[in-house]
Amino acid sequence: MQLRKLLAAGAIALMAIPAMAQENVTWWDFLSGGDGVRMKALIARFNKEHTDIKITSTTLEWGIPFYTKVRTSVAVGQGPDVMTYHLSRLPLGLDEGVLDQLTDEDIKNAGVTKDSFFPASIKAASSDDGKLYAVPLDIHSLVLYYNKTLLAGSKFLDAGGKLTGINNLKDFEEALAFAKQKGSVSPISYATGDDGGVYRVFYTLLRQQGGELISGKEVLAGDNLQKAAKSIEVMTKWATNGWQPEQAAYEASVALFTSGKSAFMLNGVWEVPTLVDQEKKGTLGFKWGAVQVPNLMGTQTTWADSHAFAIPAKNKMSPEKRKAVMTVIGWMEKNSLAWAEAGHIPAYKPVAESAEFKKMEPNATYSALANSASYDPRSPIAGVASPAYDAALNIISPAIHGYAEPMAAAEQVKQDLQDKLR
Structure with a gap:
């Protein structure tokens, strides 16, 4: 009790x-x-x-x-x-x-x-x-994915299967030409018809030249205009030579790489799980790796x-x-x-x-x-889903497909974004 x-x-x-x-x-x-x-x-x-x-x-x-x-x-x-x-x-x-x-x-x-x-x-x-x-x-950043199997036997892979010998734009374009000769449909794949895909590649090439998209309240000030035009010129050359896909949507650009039709892919780190999962399932069909985007234009940096x-x-x-x-x-x-x-x-x-x-x-x-x-410019018109991304889709993407000269496209980007910054 x-x-x-x-x-x-x-x-x-x-x-x-x-x-x-x-x-x-x-x-x-x-x-x-x-x-x-x-x-x-x-x-x-x-x-x-x-x-x-x-x-x-x-x-x-x-x-x-x-x-x-x-x-x-x-x-x-x-x-x-x-x-x-x-x-x-x-x-x-x-x-x-x-x-x-x-x-x-x-x-x-x-x-x-x-x-x-x-x-x-x-x-x-x-x-x-x-x-x-x-x-x-x-x-999270743009990285360079590469197909080890397709590049086998080239000077661009070392004995351990790691990417090597790409120290500038000339080296990289030599690797793209090699891949084309090996039967690669699109040696470098990225979303050429997508705002984010085009913007990230363009911005990386611009920043590697020491370029600034927006400086204070001015868009492509001084020689940044020429650097922007150079970036568009490089991307246009990749298209003209048949090295990159034409007007590729994001999903298509990834599929080109995962199907083995591209030797390289410029894309965000977020696609790593896609490749890891396919590799585990045995559906990938090739060995691959990913590295930071090489120094193609003079400065080691990339969009992030x-x-x-x-x-x-x-x-x-x-x-x-x-x-x-x-x-x-x-x-x-x-x-x-x-x-x-x-x-x-x-x-x-x-x-x-x-x-x-x-x-x-x-x-x-x-x-x-x-x-x-x-990182993107510290500006209210830059960043994810911004006017800067719109300009990449509406101006830069058509230019790299031959619908405008690089300098004309750079000038249009400058004018378009400057109007929005005022």
């Missing part, structure tokens, strides 16, 4: 103790495909490991629809607690006033420091006066962007909710090795420099590009 009374008293006492409050963190992202699968797995892991915080996630349509939704939600004060954000869109986000500044206390609550990220990514996540508005998750985490402006979260949000962000950074499986380079250096990541191929091979990456 005494034991029964004690148990009953204990049960009453436990009922009197208030349950630990669980912070519900509303999350928006634009991640689909392999990226979406990996992020959903990370969210599930976080929720399983945390009883005091729960992420409730929603995936929205990538590009303009996502950023329009963010802008609208902030205007009415109904944005999420945290969202994914392209750092190339940060200047426009600041211009629109949709991003909340992250304080030193926020970063402390995330359990990270600014110094623990690659400098280029932190700069891209900050305003011109150094205030932080996002936390970079990765660095970052997925990042940001907090919308005009949020009404409590200090406890904000701390929970930063806990979520910090956990994602520290567990970003799983995210790197999508081909990305972790922006958080402790993960990028870990022994585990150094074993991850081909990521580890091209990871050095994190130190020389060229």
Whole structure:
């Protein structure tokens, strides 16, 4: 009887103790495909490991629809607690006033420091006066994929099957000519009829010449106009010589490479899982590798962007909710090795420099590009789904297919973007 009374008293006492409050963190992202699968797995892991915080996630349509939704939600004060954000869109986000500044206390609550990220990514996540508005998750860049089987027996592969001997544009074009002679349908494949595909190749060639697309309030200032024309001229030559596909949509450009019809592919790191999966299934039919885009034009750099985490402006979260949000962000950074499986380079250096990541191929091979990456111009008309991308599709793509001279196209890009910048 005494034991029964004690148990009953204990049960009453436990009922009197208030349950630990669980912070519900509303999350928006634009991640689909392999990226979406990996992020959903990370969210599930976080929720399983945390009883005091729960992420409730929603995936929205990538590009303009996502950023329009963010802008609208902030205007009415109904944005999420945290969202994914392209750092190339940060200047426009600041211009629109949709991003909340992250304080030193926020970063402390995330359990990270600014110094623990690659400098280029932190700069891209900050305003011109150094205030932080996002936390970079990765660095994703254009890389050069290559077909080892097709290049076998050439001077462009070393004994270990690694790409070699491409130190400038002349070397690269020699490799393209070799591939054409070997029967390659399109020696270099990229999305020649797609805004992102054309823009990333153009911008890489421009930046490798030391060129600037936008300087302050001027588009293609000074000799940048000539450098832009040179970039378009190179891409046009690849088309004229039959080295690249004609008006290829994104999916078609990938298929050319995965079917073995292209010796090289200029595409983002996000296609690494496609090749890895096909290789595992035994459906690829050739051996492959991926490296950072070689120094073709004089400077070792390539187009890059970052997925990042940001907090919308005009949020009404409590200090406890904000701390929970930063806990979520910090956990994602520290567990970003799983995210790197999508081909990305972790922006958080402790993960990028870990022994585990150094074993991850081909990521580890091209990871050095994190130190020389060229982000889009810090301008509200640049970045993902921007007027700069529109110009690539509407002006540069027709030019490389012979519908305009390179200099005329560069001048049109200058005029078109300058009108939008005013």
